[in-house]
Amino acid sequence: MKVSVDTVKCMGHGQCNLLAPRVYSLDERGYCNVPDAMPVPADEEKAARKGAEGCPEQAIIVIEDVG
Amino acid sequence: MTTSITRSPEAIAAGLRTDDPDFRENLEFEVYDLFRRELPAARLPMEKNGDWLFTRYDDVRQIFLAHETFSNNVYRFADVRYIPQQIDPPEQREYRKILEPMFSPQNMSRLEPDIEKFAHELIDGMMAAKSFDFMDAFAVPFPTIIFCRLMGFPLEDHPKLLRWSRILLHGRATAFADEFGLTERDASGRPTDESVNRLFAQAQQDALAYLDGLIAARRREPQDDLLTQLLDVRYEGQRPLSHEEVRNMSYLFMIAGLDTVTAALGLITRTFAERPAERRKLVSIIGDKGAMDLAVEELLRFHASVDPHRRAAASCPFAGADLQEDQIIIAGVGSANRDETVFERPNEIILDRHPNPHLTFAVGVHRCLGIHLARRELRIALKAIHERMPNYHIAEGATPTIYTDGMRGIHTLPLVIED
Numbered sequence: 001m002k003v004s005v006d007t008v009k010c011m012g013h014g015q016c017n018l019l020a021p022r023v024y025s026l027d028e029r030g031y032c033n034v035p036d037a038m039p040v041p042a043d044e045e046k047a048a049r050k051g052a053e054g055c056p057e058q059a060i061i062v063i064e065d066v067g
Numbered sequence: 068m069t070t071s072i073t074r075s076p077e078a079i080a081a082g083l084r085t086d087d088p089d090f091r092e093n094l095e096f097e098v099y100d101l102f103r104r105e106l107p108a109a110r111l112p113m114e115k116n117g118d119w120l121f122t123r124y125d126d127v128r129q130i131f132l133a134h135e136t137f138s139n140n141v142y143r144f145a146d147v148r149y150i151p152q153q154i155d156p157p158e159q160r161e162y163r164k165i166l167e168p169m170f171s172p173q174n175m176s177r178l179e180p181d182i183e184k185f186a187h188e189l190i191d192g193m194m195a196a197k198s199f200d201f202m203d204a205f206a207v208p209f210p211t212i213i214f215c216r217l218m219g220f221p222l223e224d225h226p227k228l229l230r231w232s233r234i235l236l237h238g239r240a241t242a243f244a245d246e247f248g249l250t251e252r253d254a255s256g257r258p259t260d261e262s263v264n265r266l267f268a269q270a271q272q273d274a275l276a277y278l279d280g281l282i283a284a285r286r287r288e289p290q291d292d293l294l295t296q297l298l299d300v301r302y303e304g305q306r307p308l309s310h311e312e313v314r315n316m317s318y319l320f321m322i323a324g325l326d327t328v329t330a331a332l333g334l335i336t337r338t339f340a341e342r343p344a345e346r347r348k349l350v351s352i353i354g355d356k357g358a359m360d361l362a363v364e365e366l367l368r369f370h371a372s373v374d375p376h377r378r379a380a381a382s383c384p385f386a387g388a389d390l391q392e393d394q395i396i397i398a399g400v401g402s403a404n405r406d407e408t409v410f411e412r413p414n415e416i417i418l419d420r421h422p423n424p425h426l427t428f429a430v431g432v433h434r435c436l437g438i439h440l441a442r443r444e445l446r447i448a449l450k451a452i453h454e455r456m457p458n459y460h461i462a463e464g465a466t467p468t469i470y471t472d473g474m475r476g477i478h479t480l481p482l483v484i485e486d
Contacts, residue, residue, distance in 0.1 A: 014438070050421065054422050
């Protein structure tokens with residue numbers, strides 16, 4: 001599983017970081033700061049999904065592995 | 068829910084005033100349920116705060132996201148413009164770049180020990196008194212003093228700041244008329260517009276003069292506070308902020324920072340005082356930070372205090388309304404947060420609700436700058452209160468009073484701690 005953040009949509013609510021602090025780090029303004037299509041460790045997948053669902057701007061895209 | 072509304076939505080909209088106490092206390096959410104179904108764009112000819120009220124989640128969200136159509140420069144001819152709240156992009160973006168690091172989650176987390184200590188000091192006072200007005204004893208001083216410390220406003224000045232911010236936000240509210248010394252009333256018992264306008268003008272003049280003095284003092288003698296930081300930052304990485312810019316930012320912070328957490332704490336605590344079963348659910352999770360974070364979001368969804376305003380930048384059709392340029396639009400966050408197409412069982416408090424895309428802090432470019440402070444204040448306050456005084460009720464024979472203006476909030480909340 002991978003996650004991507006639409007940096008145009010992200011407004012720094014910080015909900016992703018609150019729900020999944022080990023997946024979504026924040027920059028000094030409090031905006032989500034993850035590389036494009038960042039791989040998520042297996043034991044963080046549930047938290048990563050929760051963090052994406054919790055984004056008020058719907059700025060996080062979860063890319064599930066195929067097959 | 069049994070409905071007590073028999074009039075048509077059009078008839079209700081024709082007479083609706085959000086400062087009507089009966090509407091706020093008894094009818095508000097029932098009216099919104101009806102409006103969402105049958106009149107999602109409601110023209111409000113009697114309302115003082117705006118021309119249109121939008122109540123559906125998708126429409127309110129769209130109003131926030133379409134910042135070019137729905138300008139935040141609401142009062143075009145106001146003599147003081149709040150920075151950055153009443154500024155549109157692209158200037159707004161530059162101001163936010165300066166301010167967001169100051170209010171970042173990382174920086175706000177550093178305040179947590181102070182916030183906690185202060186919550187406990189106020190709880191000491193409530194536990195000694197046993198019977199008190201929760202607004203005076205906790206909800207008003209708690210965010211005010213934290214904010215004064217953060218900004219660098221001298222603590223002993225907080226009664227003055229509080230008076231100005233309350234006048235500027237609630238000058239029209241009948242509930243506050245005695246506090247503000249407003250004796251002239253109109254036929255409906257509300258303070259007259261003339262007397263409120265005089266009060267506004269004086270409070271604004273006094274507050275601005277006070278900020279002028281304080282900013283000049285920080286220029287001479289820098290301190291470790293936000294006011295001093297504002298004098299050091301660079302707009303677009305180049306020029307320092309002008310005196311007027313620093314003043315108008317501080318002015319906004321004073322108004323926005325002192326009142327919103329107070330309103331939330333009042334609304335939430337009243338609900339818990341009236342619903343012991345709900346309160347016990349909160350008490351059972353106060354030791355779990357993750358659960359408390361979700362609970363705070365749910366309580367913010369349930370008790371949004373502000374329905375923000377926008378101005379139609381041009382005439383345009385929107386959500387069934389024929390908007391005219393410069394009409395004022397009320398983004399009905401209180402209603403959107405209970406939209407049944409987005410939130411299951413919207414009129415229930417579900418402390419572990421997830422996802423919870425409430426609009427209390429708005430979305431888009433103007434999302435509330437103070438969210439990270441507000442969330443921490445609420446989580447810490449609710450935890451400390453329910454750890455130490457888990458059982459309380461509204462004093463017998465007493466009735467809480469509400470703001471009765473464009474905002475949701477509690478004016479007095481007489482509480483008794485149970486042994």
